[in-house]
Amino acid sequence: MNRFLSHVTNRIDAKGRVSVPSAFRAVLSEAGVRELYCFQDFVFPAISVGGPELLDRFEKQMAAEDPFSDAANEMSLLVHGGGVYVKLDPEGRLIVTDFIRDFTGISNDVTFVGRGDHFQLWNPQAFTRAQAEAREGRKQRGLRSQ
Amino acid sequence: MNRFLSHVTNRIDAKGRVSVPSAFRAVLSEAGVRELYCFQDFVFPAISVGGPELLDRFEKQMAAEDPFSDAANEMSLLVHGGGVYVKLDPEGRLIVTDFIRDFTGISNDVTFVGRGDHFQLWNPQAFTRAQAEAREGRKQRGLRSQ
DNA sequence: GCTTCTCCCATTGACGCCCATTTGGTCCCA
DNA sequence: TGGGACCAAATGGGCGTCAATGGGAGAAGC
DSSP states (O other): OOSBOSEEEEEOOTTSEEEOOHHHHHHHHHTTOOSEEEEEOSSSSOEEEEOTHHHHHHHHHHHTSOTTSHHHHHHHHHHHHHOEEEOOOTTSEEEOOHHHHHHHOOSSEEEEEEOBSSEEEEOHHHHHHHHHHHHHHHHHHTOOOO | OOSBOSEEEEEOOTTSEEEOOHHHHHHHHHTTOOSEEEEEOSSSSSEEEEOHHHHHHHHHHHHHSOTTSHHHHHHHHHHTTSEEEEOOOTTSEEEOOHHHHHHHOOSSEEEEEEOBSSEEEEOHHHHHHHHHHHHHHHHHHTOOOO
């Protein structure tokens, strides 16, 4: 397994810690990632987490926009201004800061969502809802796959 | 035999396990598949199961579009976030998680349905119903193709 | 000196692996 | 042709391991 896949919901303890799913930790250690970056997602109320190369990914995405557009400007503000380093404790937990809580609406539980080359932190209900909407959207656009 | 054909209904035990039909397991082992990829079907209330190449197919499809488009983003949410790797135990059983139950309405029994290059997990009643509806639909459209 | 952040250890519960039993079907032989 | 042995698949349960979680103690910062 070499990418972030599936989703898992874990509880935040009294100290504000939450375990990163072991499957995700395995991907990280396989990739040799020791330091994690977090960013606010552009579309969803979720925090994206990954290694240093995640920054490249976002910068590519910005480059795809007109560099002088409002969108690109906003993106830079979010990525460069809103990025945070996160460290894991020896048990593989991270601390859910107010930065994360405010943006995602996370309170007691966190849903870890694999996104291939990175993963995201979601409010469990918000994730369920977003997924249902995405599925609905695909249906209406015409059932291409399957 | 190299495709998934026919359907079988098996019981879920007290631990939430269910045997994958041996015919399906034979197809898998012939294809050298060790890890299964599952995702929520886009159309039916069923879980689709296949080898990792199922995921590859989706990822190619995403890569073909604008990888930063909303459509690709949505699709990743479904394919990556809604997909799971599943392992079989030494007896060839898989665990029916809440992830699967919630989406399919499966409770005590699972119907395994062959779909050629992959197979699906269904709630037995839902499968019977969907099959009847499909037959009905074909009748009305006039049985054009086989 | 007090709070906050790490690190360390204990507990619990889920899951994977192993072996036993049951069930249903097939083949062989009388 | 009927009965019985045999086999393979499905099912059921025990047990060890590991991940998730909870709490405590030491270290660092205010």
